[in-house]
Amino acid sequence: MQEVYEFLKKAGNYYLATIDGNKPRVRPFGTANIFEGKLYIQTGKRKAVSRQMAANPNIEICTMNEGRWIRIEAEVVNDDRIEAKESMLEAHPELRGMYSASDDNMQVLYLKNAVATIASFTEQPKVIRF
Numbered sequence: 731m732q733e734v735y736e737f738l739k740k741a742g743n744y745y746l747a748t749i750d751g752n753k754p755r756v757r758p759f760g761t762a763n764i765f766e767g768k769l770y771i772q773t774g775k776r777k778a779v780s781r782q783m784a785a786n787p788n789i790e791i792c793t794m795n796e797g798r799w800i801r802i803e804a805e806v807v808n809d810d811r812i813e814a815k816e817s818m819l820e821a822h823p824e825l826r827g828m829y830s831a832s833d834d835n836m837q838v839l840y841l842k843n844a845v846a847t848i849a850s851f852t853e854q855p856k857v858i859r860f
């Protein structure tokens with residue numbers, strides 16, 4: 731999981747796909763944090779992406795860095811604990827202008843049953859489960 735986290739950090743941003751009824755939705759995301767051994771992302775509960783993940787927790791993440799790309803399929807689990815949100819704000823202080831750990835909008839979710847595949851045109855794919 732550390733390798734997956736470092737890949738996301740080096741890439742800087744990634745694309746998060748959700749399911750909206752029977753339609754895919756995808757948008758850029760940048761938040762990633764390891765807390766209590768789990769990989770978390772962050773969003774706002776008022777966003778459509780949050781509603782989609784509540785209705786269907788299956789997501790996929792994709793990004794690329796230095797000629798390699800990663801796809802992470804996973805389920806997301808909402809974590810409403812203040813300490814999980816505070817850890818995210820410490821990792822991403824730029825969020826503090828929009829969110830606080832105690833507001834009614836800030837949301838963090840961790841990935842479970844995740845399968846990450848790192849691939850390139852020249853190497854065998856590497857699969858990491860966490």
Ligand SMILES: Cc1cc2nc3c(=O)[nH]c(=O)nc-3n(C[C@H](O)[C@H](O)[C@H](O)COP(=O)(O)O)c2cc1C
Pocket residue numbers: 743755757758759760761772773774777778779780
């Ligand atoms: C580079 C970049 C990184 C972003 N990172 C996040 C993020 O980590 N969390 C988030 O909720 N929105 C993030 N956004 C904003 C979302 O892409 C935007 O709010 C999007 O519209 C949310 O999807 P939705 O419209 O389906 O709800 C980011 C935008 C950009 C351009």
